[in-house]
Amino acid sequence: MNLLMYMAPISVICFIPASLFIEKDVVRIAVALAREDIRVLWYLLFNSAAAYLANLSNFLVTRHTSALTLQVLGNAKGAVAAAVSIFLFKNPVSMTGILGYCLTILGVVLYSEAKKRAR
Numbered sequence: 001m002n003l004l005m006y007m008a009p010i011s012v013i014c015f016i017p018a019s020l021f022i023e024k025d026v027v028r029i030a031v032a033l034a035r036e037d038i039r040v041l042w043y044l045l046f047n048s049a050a051a052y053l054a055n056l057s058n059f060l061v062t063r064h065t066s067a068l069t070l071q072v073l074g075n076a077k078g079a080v081a082a083a084v085s086i087f088l089f090k091n092p093v094s095m096t097g098i099l100g101y102c103l104t105i106l107g108v109v110l111y112s113e114a115k116k117r118a119r
Helices: 002-022 026-036 039-064 067-089 095-118
Strands: none
Touching (some): 002 026, 002 039
């Protein structure tokens, strides 16, 4: 957890100036949106909290398992997100994509079985 504690302030120092340079009107637009609808501030706060919790969960998974497990979970998350996108939003997918998703799920299942047998 110490690494997250050290990385967060450095990220703020690096990314705020970069975002202000790249997105020149972002502060003016955010203030204007917040004046129109106060919920914008809640959305920004919720988004920041969700990003922090995502980083925290990544560090906790790595701490209690391994970096490889974190990577496998990331691949599984991508395949699940693609499946939800296909079924919920009816997004088109090619046969190559289907094969890739199937191989990803197979890899996740095989990794899970290998971890179980190693215990």
